[in-house]
Amino acid sequence: MQTKPFRIGTRGSPLALAQAHETRDRLMAAHGLPETMFEVVVLSTTGDRITDRALSEIGGKGLFTQELEDGLLSGDLDFAVHSSKDMPTLLPEGLYLSAFLPREDVRDAFVSRTAPTLMELPQGATVGSSSLRRQALIRRLRPDIEVVIFRGLVETRLRKLAEGQVDATLLAYAGLKRLGRENVPTALLDPRDFPPAPAQGAIGIESRIGDARTDDLLAAINHRPTFEAVTCERAFLGVLDGSCRTPIAGHARIDNGTLHFHGMILTPDGRRVHEIERSGPPEEAAAIGREAGEALKAEAGSGFFEGWG
DSSP states (O other), X not given: OOOSOEEEXXXXXXXXXXXXXHHHHHHHHHHTOOGGGEEEEEOOOHHHXXXXXXXXXXXXXXXXXXXXXXXXXXXXXXEEEEEGGGSOSSOOTTEEEEEEOOOOXXXXXXXXXXXXXXXXXXXXXXXXXOOHHHHHHHHHHOTTSXXXXXXXOHHHHHHHHHTTSOSEEEEEHHHHHHTTOTTOOSEEOOTTTSOOOTTTTOEEEEEETTOXXXXXXXXXXXXXXXXXXXXXXXXXXXXXXXXXTSOEEEEEEEETTEEEEEEXXXXXXXXXXXXXXXXXXXXGHHHHHHXXXXXXXXXXXXGGGTTOO
C-alpha cells in the first residue's frame, strides 16, 4: 500500500502547472485518492531560464526536460508531466513516455492586433515565433512577412504583442485552452495547410522503465488513441532526426479504427516542401510513422537536409 505521496515533477510556468494539476486530478478521480497523496514538485529548467535566444542556439528541446529527468533517474520524482511536443525524440536510458492524457485541439492559433488572419496581414508585417516549423510555414504562405524570434511564457508573448513589438504571433491553441484563454485567438489555422508540431496538444507523462507501482497508477488515465497518435508522430520525427533545428510537422488521428497520418518537412525558408500521407492499424503506429519518415527522407534526398544543423 502506497503511503507516501506520489511526487509529480513539472516546470513552473502557469501552463506546466495547469497540466500537472490536470494529471493529478485525473489520477485522484481514477483511483479515489485524496489530494494529499500527490505532491507537485516544481523545477526550473535551463529552457525556462534562457529566454532571449532561439532553442536551436542553446541546445534544443532537452533544455525543458533535463532537470525533470535527472529527478526521475535519482528517484526524487515518481513521474514528470510534459508538453509532449517539447520532448526530445531520444530519452535518457531508463525513462519512457508511459502515458498520455486525452489530446486537446492540435491547431495553431493566430493572434494579431492588425489583421483577422495570417493571409490578411499587410505586406511586410512582422510575426513573432521561436518555432522553426511555424517560421517555415509562415514563409511558405507569406514570403513577404518578416519573422522574428519570439520566446517566453504565453502571457509574456501576448504582452509583447500588445506593446507592438510585432504585428502577430502564433501559439498552440491547446495551451490557451488549458489556461482558460480561448478568447485570445484572432483565428485558428487549418491543420491541413498549417500542420502542427508532432505531439502538439498532448500532455505526456514520463516515468522510469520497470517502475511497476507507477505504471499501475498511470495506466488508469492513459488515453490509448492519443498514445497511438503521438507514438506515430514521434516515430516520424525520430527518423528525420527532429530537433529544434528542423522544420517538421506531423499529425496522426484515429478515425473509425484507422490511423491517418499527414507529415511534412520544409526548408527553413519555406520554399521547398515535401508532404506524405499514410494510414493503417493504430497498433502499427510506430511502424507507420517510421515508414513515412523514411519515404520522405528518400523523396527529399540528402541535399535537402544540408545546412539544417
